[in-house]
Amino acid sequence: MRPAIRAARPEDLPELVALDEVCFGPTAWSEGAWADEFDRLTEDRVVLVADEGALVGYVVLLVPPVVEDVVEVLRVAVTPAERRTGIGGQLMTTALDRCAGRTVLLEVAAGNESAIALYRAFGFEEISRRRGYYGGSEDAVIMRWRNDE
Template sequence: MTADDLPALVALDEVCFGSEAWSTVSWAAEFDRLSEDRVILVADEGAIVGYVVLLVPPVALDVVELLRIAVAPAGRRTGIGGQLMTAALSKCSGRTVLLEVAAGNESADGLYRAFGFEEISRRRGYYAGGEDAVIMRWRETV
């Protein structure tokens, strides 16, 4: 992905996350950190249809955070999310990955569990409307 992808990523994020979408400034900050500790992978089918953002600390013992993953509504249930997750986890060999998901997001929960993520904690009432945030962990199995 390149900085030219920024407008498309911002637009897709708004479609997928609504009021919780990252701003253009936030996305630009993610781009600025690509050479430091960010990995951003994009699914491109002639247009950006999905993305995943990872925080990958340089110290191998530190956990990786899956900060964001999204697929355009028209691309859901087509395997794009699984392809993005496979690509993301391939960048995390030997590391632990953490993510947070809204308790009611059943499709995301299903994707994460299919890849071996397990619930390890909850933040009660974390989201607007009182919904819990579920903290999940993935550890590469050998």
């Protein structure tokens, strides 16, 4: 069964916090940070979730007004048990469908090979690196996707 991809709702907050902790451990967003995301949900800030009765993944986008052509992927996560099942691809497809005619940027830890492979499969390309960005020991890879439709 494929999960439903939908906009996050305030009642998803506890599950999002828990999922973020499982996926990101010590760098997880706090409950307060997630609450701030919900306070700022507008057309500019989008949180999409993969829902199978429980949340199994999410993507957070910063989508500025159309006069600015760059969208930023702030966060993507899929619960470890559901990785490599296509949920990350579903989330990215839905997210990128919102970005026609715009450039999309994201950053990912250089050692996160599975995420980098997913992003490359969608046509993202590495455009730069931030040396030692993650704790001084791991680079951040900056990737870009362009869709001129």
